[in-house]
Amino acid sequence: MSLSPSSFAILGAGLMGRLLAVELARQGHRVEIYDAGSPQAEQSAATVAAAMLAPLAESAITEPGVVRMGHYALPRWQQLIASLTEPVFFQQAGTLIVWHRQDAAEAQRFTRVLEANQQTTPELPPLQKLDSAALAQAEPTLAERFNHGLYLPGEGQLDNRQLLASLLAEMTRLGVQMHWNAPRTPEAFAPGTPGQPDWVLDCRGLGARQDWKDLRGVRGEVVRLYAPDVTLQRPTRLVHPRYPIYLAPKQDHLFVIGATEIESDDLSPASVRSTLELLSAAYAVHPGFAEARILEIRTQCRPTLPDNLPAIRQPQPRVLEVNGMYRHGFMISPAMLDVTLEILNTGQSQLSKRFDLRLELLGQPAPAVQAASALA
Known part of the structure; x- marks a missing residue:
């Protein structure tokens, strides 16, 4: 009907x-x-938003039903974008996850979580563990700074x-x-x-x-950078016990960087502390961010039940x-x-x-x- x-x-x-x-x-x-x-x-x-389409990566903090929604959405996004008359950047080159040596224990825990979730949602492509050689092939600019990583095939992003x-x-x-x-x-x-x-x-x-009495805001803080010296090819996440960040490369060396998630509906500007953490972590992933230009620092709250x-x-x-x-x-x-x-x-x-x-x-x-x- x-x-x-x-x-x-x-x-x-x-x-x-x-x-x-x-x-x-x-x-x-x-x-x-x-x-x-x-x-x-x-x-x-x-x-x-950074507009990352990462069901397996997000499985660490959400339920299997949402993960299945994300998997369903990837080909659907291709259809929706193809039907629009104006172009929209869409990429499905997977997600890369890296960590520093001192955070290896946290990375092992995170890997176990993703592997368990992979079993729960077997339609997702399995994650791949990268040694230094495989990491250098996947993302050459990170080869000298990280010895190990994870690659989550099929994940995507859009502008x-x-x-x-x-x-x-x-x-x-x-x-x-x-x-x-x-x-x-x-x-x-x-x-x-x-x-x-x-x-x-x-x-x-x-x-x-007013109509959803239990609806609340969850605050996020995002930095948008122009970084012509950075050539990351896909969204990259840094495992860290306190501020795990993501770096989402868009077109023309534009990067969206975020991490913070605060139980608050406060829309005031980002704090110095959280901004320093974001920028320091980005620099720790790639030194080219040292000469990046800060285009915008924004806060927003996501509607959450x-x-x-x-x-x-x-x-x-x-x-x-x-x-x-x-x-x-x-x-x-x-x-x-x-x-x-x-x-x-x-x-x-x-x-x-x-x-x-x-x-x-x-x-x-x-x-x-x-x-x-x-x-x-």
């Missing part, structure tokens, strides 16, 4: 809101989108800001009506009544805290709420998109069972409460 031509009001023009607007408009529906900010999505967590801009251009091309600096809540609509949209889709993230897992719920007829993407927004959003479309088309979702995704839909049994993710 497919959804007959309908009208949609989408609240929030971050990553999920834009993906849904584009897909629904392509299906012939009339779509209006409302956002508290501007077309540049400066208030969205998606603007600050988050290019994607948001391309989705904006696609919404314009498809005739989506966009309302900027125009925050709305579901209570502003009476879906299904004359003069009102048929459906309301709430994708406001932390903007929906108590179990650190995403959810879709239907508080009333013709209203769907999508939230709780935590730090996995780009990794899992294609899966969340397809589950939402499936619900709209059929009233339920078989795909969600594959991901152990929590659904709260009218007329269906309430889901069992999922245990919080055990941080390995």
Whole structure:
């Protein structure tokens, strides 16, 4: 069964809101989108994210269902990006993990966690242990600084800001009506009544805290650098017991570096301490970062539910709420998109069972409460 031509009001023009607007408009529906900010999505967590697509690497801090969502999303991202008229940088060259000699014990623990998770999700390509020769072949610029590493094949990344801009251009091309600096809540609509949209889709993230009483912000801090002397070919993670960082190389020697995850919805500027830790760790990975130029230091909070897992719920007829993407927004959003479309088309979702995704839909049994993710 497919959804007959309908009208949609989408609240929030971050990553999920834009993906849904584009897909629904392509299906012939009339779509209006409302956002508290501007077309540049400066208030969205998606603007600050590194946009790494790393299901096995992230398995160390999340549940198998989210890992399966990430694995599902990798080929789906290729399809979604290929359908856009403006180019978006996408790379699927795997993830490299390295560590200094003094952190070998932490690296062994981390390796054991990934190997165990690999057994739980066997569809993921197995990790590869690299000695100095294999590391030199995989990433020559790191050969003199690290003797061992891990390579996680198939993992990827994309350019988050290019994607948001391309989705904006696609919404314009498809005739989506966009309302900027125009925050709305579901209570502003009476879906299904004359003069009102048929459906309301709430994708406001932390903007929906009034409706999701247990929603919280998890703060992240990110540095964007221009480093012409650094030639890392793929996202690289540094194992460290206190601040494990990631370095995500984008186009034209642009690097996104981050690590911090703080239980706070504080959006004040980054601290000196955390900035020094990020930059020092980046320099420890590659000395070329010493001459890099700091383009931006940004903070943002990710919308997170108590179990650190995403959810879709239907508080009333013709209203769907999508939230709780935590730090996995780009990794899992294609899966969340397809589950939402499936619900709209059929009233339920078989795909969600594959991901152990929590659904709260009218007329269906309430889901069992999922245990919080055990941080390995």
